[in-house]
Amino acid sequence: MDRYNVNKSIAHYINGNSILLGLLMKRKLDPLRITWQQLAVLMACSDEGGTCTVTEIASLLVTDLPSATRLVDRLSKKGFIARKRSELDRRSVLCTITAEGRKILRRGASVREQVLSASLTPLTTHEQQTLQKLLTKLMSHLEQASSAN
Template sequence: MVTSEFAKLWWKLSKDLRSHMETQLAPTLTEGQLTVLELLVINEPQKMKPSDFIDFLTTTPAAITTLLDRMEKGGLIARERDERDRRIVWVLLTDKGRTECERGVAVREQFLQSYLGRISSHNQQLLVYLLGKVANA
């Protein structure tokens, strides 16, 4: 009984978040692109290769290449070859990418705060703690 109720609530929250993000990020950004931009910001000043994104996006190398192609065309990222080993391609954040990342994170934060604002600060902390336990984090 509890698992089915949890599944329903999780699905609803996930669906609401996906829908909100899709509408608010369009037309310049998708959730997958936001994930790439966030990873680039988090890992600064280290550079990242396309293969570094696979674990975070749970997709194929070909799909990552297509995603990065679209992002480069949109001016969100740049790619450059390594000076010492030309086989290595580095993914770099552009100024536009940084700005769009900040916008995307703000959109998500606002949405989540509107949901979490329905419960007390103490219960927000408890919810995060319990979800951490469920997620084994």
């Protein structure tokens, strides 16, 4: 019988850490009525000057367009994002953070920073920097590989 040792693979550890970090974020963000993914949308729009397209959100969050659209829909219903059609390209939807969205973004970003800081305490600053470089390198490679097919 073949043995695959799934619990010893790098993918197992990357996925496991992602799931556990997501659970911690959910627990801490629940009082704000926002998910980790919705906070990421607000952060992405903020990084783009407060306004970005759904296509840009999908790209920045490494997700598909329908998923990004659903995230924007939920944020719009909560009053955190205003949507409007682009005057330059009617197919494109512009998403702008509202004043209420900015308040939630500030509070959510603070929670995110606390969770990440607490989660990384077992690692030295040098180890954290090395981990970030390695994960960035791997993600870049995987993005290239996935777009090649």
